[in-house]
Amino acid sequence: MIILGLTGSTGMGKSTTSAMFEAEGVPVYDSDAAVHALYAPGGAAVAPVEAAFPGVVVDGAIDRTRLSARVVGQPDALKALEAIVHPLVGADRIGFFEKATAEAKDIVVLDVPLLFETGGDKRVDKVVVVSAPAEVQRARVLARPDMDEVKFEAILARQLPDAEKRARADYVIDTSRGLEAAHQQVREILAALRHPG
Numbered sequence: 001m002i003i004l005g006l007t008g009s010t011g012m013g014k015s016t017t018s019a020m021f022e023a024e025g026v027p028v029y030d031s032d033a034a035v036h037a038l039y040a041p042g043g044a045a046v047a048p049v050e051a052a053f054p055g056v057v058v059d060g061a062i063d064r065t066r067l068s069a070r071v072v073g074q075p076d077a078l079k080a081l082e083a084i085v086h087p088l089v090g091a092d093r094i095g096f097f098e099k100a101t102a103e104a105k106d107i108v109v110l111d112v113p114l115l116f117e118t119g120g121d122k123r124v125d126k127v128v129v130v131s132a133p134a135e136v137q138r139a140r141v142l143a144r145p146d147m148d149e150v151k152f153e154a155i156l157a158r159q160l161p162d163a164e165k166r167a168r169a170d171y172v173i174d175t176s177r178g179l180e181a182a183h184q185q186v187r188e189i190l191a192a193l194r195h196p197g
Helices: 014-023 031-039 046-052 064-071 075-102 134-142 149-158 162-168 179-194
Strands: 002-007 028-030 107-111 126-131 171-174
Touching: 002 014, 002 179, 014 028, 014 107, 014 126, 014 179, 028 031, 031 046, 031 075, 031 107, 046 075, 064 075, 075 107, 107 179, 126 162, 134 149, 171 179
Parallel strands: 002 107, 002 126, 028 107, 126 171
Antiparallel strands: none
16 A cells, blocks of 8 residues: 655645545545534543643634644744644544454545644655645645635744645646646556556
């Protein structure tokens, strides 16, 4: 089984590209979705995160805005949060791999926003970086509700520069040329992996 790491900076179109891999029958493990589930009512992260950051749970779920206010720009707080969440995500990911193995899948995708930043690139066989020109990225992100320049710059500060991600990637998908062009790039990557040379 080939493990493909999928990553890309904010606003590059990673979620859309992830869905394209799924449309081609490739199982995708979405680490963000896993965290959302862990933060939801009954999620395994709710009690330990509330214990570490009292007041971040609202109606039985972790309030991401409150939690963000406690950890953004606070390296020690962020490390404490990651020490709680990363092992829980890891346990969830094991179940994903077991299912893919049982279904005899030849390729799986791990969709990880901070793949390089967390050293996750060392645990995959190949890395796909989703990219677009900086002006396209900026326009996409600033069009989101509750987003402004300050938040955008804070997010970028936590991420490796796009140029560095592209330089370290095995494959780069350019999402600035439209959905069909991006989907064709996904198909080409899968074909290259399945029929090397």
